[in-house]
Amino acid sequence: GESVGLHLPTLSVQEGDNSIINCAYSNSASDYFIWYKQESGKGPQFIIDIRSNMDKRQGQRVTVLLNKTVKHLSLQIAATQPGDSAVYFCAENEAGGTSYGKLTFGQGTILTVHP
Amino acid sequence: DAEITQSPRHKITETGRQVTLACHQTWNHNNMFWYRQDLGHGLRLIHYSYGVQDTNKGEVSDGYSVSRSNTEDLPLTLESAASSQTSVYFCARPQTYQETQYFGPGTRLLVL
Numbered sequence: 001g002e003s004v005g006l007h008l009p010t011l012s013v014q015e016g017d018n019s020i021i022n023c024a025y026s027n028s029a030s031d032y033f034i035w036y037k038q039e040s041g042k043g044p045q046f047i048i049d050i051r052s053n054m055d056k057r058q059g060q061r062v063t064v065l066l067n068k069t070v071k072h073l074s075l076q077i078a079a080t081q082p083g084d085s086a087v088y089f090c091a092e093n094e095a096g097g098t099s100y101g102k103l104t105f106g107q108g109t110i111l112t113v114h115p
Numbered sequence: 116d117a118e119i120t121q122s123p124r125h126k127i128t129e130t131g132r133q134v135t136l137a138c139h140q141t142w143n144h145n146n147m148f149w150y151r152q153d154l155g156h157g158l159r160l161i162h163y164s165y166g167v168q169d170t171n172k173g174e175v176s177d178g179y180s181v182s183r184s185n186t187e188d189l190p191l192t193l194e195s196a197a198s199s200q201t202s203v204y205f206c207a208r209p210q211t212y213q214e215t216q217y218f219g220p221g222t223r224l225l226v227l
Contacts, residue, residue: 008154034215043205043218044158089157091216102148102173103216105157 008087010110019077021109023090026071030092034103035064035075038087047075047088077111085113119219121206127225134193136222138206146209147189148216149173149181151202158205164189196226 013019025033031052036044050057050064050073057064063076073090087110091103119140128134140147145166150158150173160173162181170181178200180192193200203223207216 041221043207043221044216046210046215046217049215091158102160102163103158105150105159107157 008108008110010112012112012114013080015080015082015113015115017080019075019080019084019111019113021075021077021088021111023073023075023106023109024071025073025090025092025104025106027092027094027104028068028071029094030104032093033064033066033073034091034093035062035073036089036091036105037084038089038108040086044089080111080113082113082115085111087111119206119208119217121204121219121222123222124220125223127227128196129227130196130198132196134196134224136191136193136204136206136224138189138191138219139187140206140208141187142208143186144208145186147183148207149179149189149191150205150207150218151175151200152205152221153202161191161204162189193224196224198226200224201226 034049035047037047038044048059048062048064050066055066061078065074087108089108090106093103122137148163149161152158159175161175161179162173164170164183167183181189183189203221205221206219210217
């Protein structure tokens with residue numbers, strides 16, 4: 001059942017700082033990973049993805065790092081802005097036809113950017 | 116980007132009632148998914164479909180059903196609503212890549 005009083009991990013940064021959000025995954029068969037951003041009252045929005053044959057991928061102001069040895073994923077946001085304040089989720093997809101497109105989500109991290 | 120719409124956006128119902136949440140996509144994609152989101156649990160997969168007449172159970176399917184009579188719609192039905200089903204429900208379809216989900220705006224459901 002659901003636990004009462006669970007709190008999401010939080011990260012508070014100053015505007016202009018770099019942010020690093022971490023995620024641990026448990027399924028060694030996962031071969032595709034995604035970071036989503038979710039603002040209050042909205043659905044998750046795709047930020048960046050990475051496949052298991054890569055260990056780093058860069059986008060605009062964002063970088064995703066994948067360490068398959070320790071099953072760890074991180075999202076780096078450069079020059080964080082107040083508009084980056086949101087909940088960030090990592091998600092994984094296991095390889096294979098029966099799992100196609102089915103995502104397993106992490107718990108989420110709340111990022112707050114102070115002006 | 117092609118839209119995915121959900122209705123209603125907010126719903127209050129009573130325990131034991133049947134409730135249906137609508138999801139409509141304009142991209143005619145074969146794959147569609149329903150997730151629920153609860154604080155501390157992220158998003159969890161309820162049901163999904165890979166095409167017309169195809170439906171599959173996800174991680175938290177008990178108490179829910181879906182039907183797929185056409186490509187555009189995947190309605191989610193709560194057969195007998197329970198307070199534990201109070202949640203935010205998101206419908207999704209693939210985005211740029213097949214594995215990436217594009218989410219609708221969500222339906223907030225409160226079961227009293």
